[in-house]
Amino acid sequence: MAVVKKTKASDLHSLCKKLVALLKKHYKPASHKKDKAVLETMLYAVCLENATNEQADAAFERLHESFHDYNEIRVSTFAELAECFEGMSEPDARAARVRSILQYVFEINFDFDFEPLRRKTMELAEKQLQKIRFLSSFIQLYTLQKSLGAHMVPVDDRLRDTAVWLGLAPPHSSTVEVAEFLKSAVMKADTAIFCEYGRCLALDDRLTQIFAKTKPPEEGFDLDDMLTRVEAVLRTAKKAKAAPAAKKPAASKSKAAAKPVAKSAAKAKAKPKPSTAKKKKPR
Incomplete structure (x- = not known):
């Protein structure tokens, strides 16, 4: 073994x-042929963790369409950001990560440019990413792999x-x-x-x-x-994907259809027939 x-x-x-x-x-x-900026790579990693590429793409697009710019995202509430991750696992945690990334980058640069990370050694880049609150190991490693070409x-x-x-x-x-x-x-x-x-x-x-x-x-x-x-x-x-949905047996349909007929017949039988006897005229 x-x-x-x-x-x-x-x-x-x-x-x-x-x-x-x-x-x-x-x-x-x-496939994503276009390389993203470091900051975009990190935000996309937030969307991608425990999600398919399609789910991540949709969430990333919602994040950009729902807010005017990164500064608006930075000052938004967790609840507002979590709406971008509706239907995904841990929307609140994703919202917290997005905001903490933007807050950290803004506080050290007073803008949203995080490209200097590419010029750092691997050790220094790792240490800097570890300073960002709520950042998972997946986001850290994804950023190092995509932005710095790390193994x-x-x-x-x-x-x-x-x-x-x-x-x-x-x-x-x-x-x-x-x-x-x-x-x-x-x-x-x-x-x-x-x-x-x-x-x-x-x-x-x-x-x-x-x-x-x-x-x-x-x-x-x-x-x-x-x-x-x-x-x-x-x-x-x-096989599970190819298997057709099971159909209900035809017999059950015929039985169900027979019930209203039987009821109608019973009603017809119980309905009194109009009397044919002539009424006597009063003298």
């Missing part, structure tokens, strides 16, 4: 490449559950710990594409309950059968 802690880095690299090749047959992630794997709750199920991280690992395991398992050149397809798998609504609720063995899931297990759940998900 192969577990992640005892597997060579080269074997993990090869296995992750095969996983991506398999996922490419089933998913087409939305980082941003991990949210959904990707953590999936990585554990795949066997790429030990059971009961935190998002920060899983990010470290995946960083070792995926080569820097493959990080972006692994994240794209890994998130597609992790956020597939047909599979999220499997990843979250399947109890892992004490030593973790076996890496030797990882690809086989992925193929199996994808086949199951495909």
Whole structure:
């Protein structure tokens, strides 16, 4: 049995490449070719955490359309900002993160330019991001990966559950710990594409309950059968999507239709017939 802690880095690299090749047959992630500014990248990460690309795009668009500019967002209430994340997980927490990011950037620069972060060393950039209140590890790692080109794997709750199920991280690992395991398992050149397809798998609504609720063995899931297990759940998900909705039996319809007829017949039978007898005229 192969577990992640005892597997060579080269074997993990090869296995992750095969996983991506398999996922490419089933998913087409939305691509964002245009690079965002550092501040926009951070705000988009708030929208993307535990959400699909489509959900994140919609929330990011609502955030910009609902307010005049970043300063208006900065001084808005949590309740007002949370409306932009309606229907998503933890809307209040997302609102708090958006406002704290904008407040921090404005207080150090008196504007909303955070591009100087790109020119910092990795260590200094990490330290600066850690000063921002309410910022999750996912947002920090996503910003470092996208804005500084760092070898980082941003991990949210959904990707953590999936990585554990795949066997790429030990059971009961935190998002920060899983990010470290995946960083070792995926080569820097493959990080972006692994994240794209890994998130597609992790956020597939047909599979999220499997990843979250399947109890892992004490030593973790076996890496030797990882690809086989992925193929199996994808086949199951495909069948579930293709299965037509069950139709009600025709007999029940005919019975239901027969009831009003029977009632009508009973009423007709009970209805008294008009009398044909002639009334006598009074003398």
